[in-house]
Each structure stands twice: as C-alpha cells, then as structure tokens.
Amino acid sequence: MVFYFKARPEVGDYTIFMGLDKYENEELIKYGFPEDIWFHVDKMSSAHVYLRLHKGQTMDAISEGLLEDCVQLVKANSIQGNKVNDIDVVYTPWSNLKKTASMDVGQVGFHNSKMVRTVRVEKRINEVVNRLNRTKVERKPDFKAEREAYGAAEKAERKALLRDKKRREEMDRLEKERQAELRSYKNLMVSERMTSNKQIASTNKSLQEMEEDFM
Numbered sequence: 001m002v003f004y005f006k007a008r009p010e011v012g013d014y015t016i017f018m019g020l021d022k023y024e025n026e027e028l029i030k031y032g033f034p035e036d037i038w039f040h041v042d043k044m045s046s047a048h049v050y051l052r053l054h055k056g057q058t059m060d061a062i063s064e065g066l067l068e069d070c071v072q073l074v075k076a077n078s079i080q081g082n083k084v085n086d087i088d089v090v091y092t093p094w095s096n097l098k099k100t101a102s103m104d105v106g107q108v109g110f111h112n113s114k115m116v117r118t119v120r121v122e123k124r125i126n127e128v129v130n131r132l133n134r135t136k137v138e139r140k141p142d143f144k145a146e147r148e149a150y151g152a153a154e155k156a157e158r159k160a161l162l163r164d165k166k167r168r169e170e171m172d173r174l175e176k177e178r179q180a181e182l183r184s185y186k187n188l189m190v191s192e193r194m195t196s197n198k199q200i201a202s203t204n205k206s207l208q209e210m211e212e213d214f215m
Contacts, residue, residue: 022106046078
C-alpha cells in the first residue's frame with residue numbers, strides 16, 4: 001500500500017507519497033522515477049517520503065512551501081522524530097539512492113554524499129500535517145508496470161526527438177544545396193553578362209574600323 005498526498009495548491013501540482021512499511025519502501029527504491037526526490041529523518045527511523053517533481057526539474061526547483069510540506073510529512077511519520085524538536089531531514093534524488101545485497105529490507109545508502117541536502121525542522125506544524133492528511137489517498141500500485149510504462153514513454157519520446165533532429169538536418173542540407181545552386185547561377189549570369197559586353201564592344205570596334213576604311 002502506498003499513501004499519496006497533494007502538496008499545497010499555491011506551489012503547483014505536486015504529489016508526495018510514501019510506502020506503508022519497509023517492504024513497500026523496497027519497491028519504491030527499486031522502481032522509482034528520475035523525477036523522484038527521497039526524504040528521510042536523519043539518524044532516526046522514519047517513513048521514506050518521496051516528492052515527484054515535474055519532468056526536467058531538479059531539487060533546485062523545490063520551493064520553500066513545497067519543501068515544508070515534505071519535511072513536515074516525514075517528521076510526522078517518524079515515531080521518534082515526531083516527538084522531538086529540532087530534527088534534521090535529509091533529501092536527495094532517487095537516482096542517488098544506493099542499494100547493496102548486504103543491506104536490510106528498506107535500508108539505503110548514497111552514491112554521492114555531495115548530492116544529499118539537509119534541512120533543520122524546528123517543530124511539527126499541525127496545520128501543515130492535517131492539511132496533507134486530508135488529501136491522503138491509498139493505492140496499491142503495480143510498481144514494475146508503472147516503471148516500464150515510464151520507460152516506454154521515454155523511449156518513444158527519444159525516438160520522436162531523433163526523427164525531428166534528422167528531419168531538421170535534412171532540411172538544412174537541402175537549403176544549403178539550394179543556396180549553393182543559387183550562388184552558382186548568379187555567378188553564371190555575371191559571367192554571361194561580361195561576355196555579352198565584350199562582344200558588343202568588339203562589334204562596335206569593327207563598325208568604327210569599317211567607317212575609317214571607307215573614308
């Protein structure tokens with residue numbers, strides 16, 4: 001079971017979600033999307049909370065209000081973290097999560113610690129948590145199918161972009177050929193005009209010579 005929440009409307013259309021337990025967490029780790037940002041209370045047990053960004057966005061796109069929704073939700077879903085003030089919440093892109101065979105179910109590490117950010121959460125804000133809980137929807141997704149569908153859509157988009165690129169390159173090539181032919185035609189016209197002028201000059205000279213001879 002996965003719980004889905006809607007972030008505050010003023011920050012945009014964003015979904016925040018978390019697994020019911022460590023087994024769902026394991027599936028989320030395995031089948032996450034590149035746009036997913038993972039949140040967890042630092043050095044304490046807590047839910048694995050994810051924020052799904054829009055396509056092409058990075059962690060820098062997370063506004064202050066959106067970040068507050070995420071960290072308040074993860075704090076509220078930490079048995080120990082929910083009881084104390086001034087806790088740290090860490091967050092990082094899903095792609096930075098590292099899973100090895102020796103790790104317990106639901107446990108993760110990081111590929112690059114420099115990609116992990118930390119935010120201090122001073123206290124629980126009930127207004128934020130209650131608002132998020134009112135948007136909660138439970139669903140049992142097919143993680144593998146969703147990830148495969150995402151991959152298929154990505155592949156189709158890449159193919160479309162490649163076709164577009166090839167079409168533009170072909171159009172550029174044809175335009176360059178057209179311009180080259182046009183320049184060649186203009187040069188030919190200039191050459192023909194020069195020849196005609198020389199012929200006229202030669203004809204004029206011959207007439208003048210004939211008149212002189214006649215005189």
